[in-house]
Amino acid sequence: MRKVLYALPFLLIGLGVLMVELTVDxxxxxxxxxxxxxxxxxxxxxxxxxxxxxxGIATSLALLPVSSAISKVLAVFTLLLVLGGNYVKELYVSP
Known part of the structure; x- marks a missing residue:
């Protein structure tokens, strides 16, 4: 089973937070x-x-009510890590 599915409840809670108060952050x-x-x-x-x-996903969503700036930095950092990891994996691991 994919371990990334552990983040799914936090993502659904994040959608609930958006429904309560929709802001750009x-x-x-x-x-x-x-x-x-x-x-x-x-x-x-x-x-x-x-x-x-x-x-990373769960932490950035948990920090969203506390500090949106830290949450944004962590979300961008996690996205860049995933993109970089997939790029390196595709470039060097796959033939």
Missing amino acids: RLLVVGLNWLTFLIEYRYGGEGRGGELVAI
Whole structure:
């Protein structure tokens, strides 16, 4: 089973937070986390990376009510890690 699915409850809670109060910061964080989840689910492997991505997504969504700036930085950082990891994996691992 893919370990990135552990982030799915947090993503659904993030959608609930958006329904309560729709702001640009919250929309950006939830959107980036959904994009990260979809990229990792589609192109990620079965390794430890999925678990780390799930932790990154959950942490950025948990910090959203506390500080939107930290949450945005963490969401962007997680997305860049997923994109970079998939790029390196495709470039060097696949023939």
